[in-house]
Amino acid sequence: MNEYENKIKRNKITKKRNIVVIGVVLLCTLGWVFFMKAKIESKKHTVLTTSNKIAEQKNFKKKHQDGMKVKFTTNEPAGEYMPWKAKRTDGGKVAYLTFDDGPSVNTEKILNILNQNNIKATFFLIGKNAERYNNLVKEEFSDGEVIGNHTYSHQLSYKEKPEDFINDVNKCDEVLKSILGQSYSLKLVRFPGGSFGSKLAPFRNAATKAGYRFINWNDEIGDADGYDLPVATLLSNLKKYTNGDTVVILMHDAGAKTTTVQALPQIIQYLRLKGYNFDTLK
Secondary structure, eight states, X not given: OOHHHHHHHHHHXXXXXXXXXXXXXXXXXXXXXXXXXXXXXXXHHHHHHHHHHHHHXXXXXXXXXXXXXXXXXXXXXXXXXXXXGSOOSSOOOEEEEEEEEEOXXXXXXXXXXXXXXXXXXXXXXXXXXXXXXXXXXXXXXXXXXEEEEOOSSOOOSOOSOHHHHHHHHHHHHHHHHHHHOTTOOOOEEOOXXXXXXXXXXXXXXXXXXXXXXXXXXXXXXXXXXXXXXXXXXXXXXXXXXXXXSEEEEEEEOSTTOXXXXXXXXXXHHHHHHTTOXXXXXX
8 A cells, every 4th residue: 555545544444533623522511502592491490489478378378368267257246157047039049068077088079079069068177177177268268268267176065164265266267277278267266066956055155255156057978977978978968958940968078978979969969959058157
């Protein structure tokens, strides 16, 4: 091989080497560009996510302070509250869906069903459950549900003094305020097991004196009678007890009440067929 051929060969090798070098440089440059772009986008996403969270927190706080005040306060006098005794003059029929003993794992399922049917309900919360599932308390409020007081510890025996019972109610009220904000002052209570009978007269008097309204029910599905009662039984109870143009229906969203969740769509359908509209307790 002469000198000329060697020169050509060396030039080809040099060109190939240069092409490889240039290719590597280009790949590195492109990699760096994509890396920086991804980094910038990640920062933007982080900023947006943080901004969204801050905005959401501000919005939740604003709701407490400025919006939906009817859910937080009432001008109704203290004492027993019996909306089914009020005479309706509009010719309509109203059903108040109420759920006791939550929140629990079943509460969110119930909220989903209510939202799917564009219905709001009233939830009477046990204070110790509200502490455990405070995110569900906020979700209930954000969905527009009314939140009532079902005492902190849910004692059914009523062996304590009336003032001790009121202390338990007050404790639940403080828990709800700690979650929803100090503007929460609805003071609407449902006694565990209801406030029926002469035995509970001193407790009713104490609740009235403490400025609370308390409410029972005039309709129910009977889910307090046991666990996993058949859906057919719950519906049969509803049909048996649903009368009049105003019904306050007792149900439960405790963790064990799975068939209540299963029955709820059919409960709503039945009430609509009977001509009832839905409302929340005020």
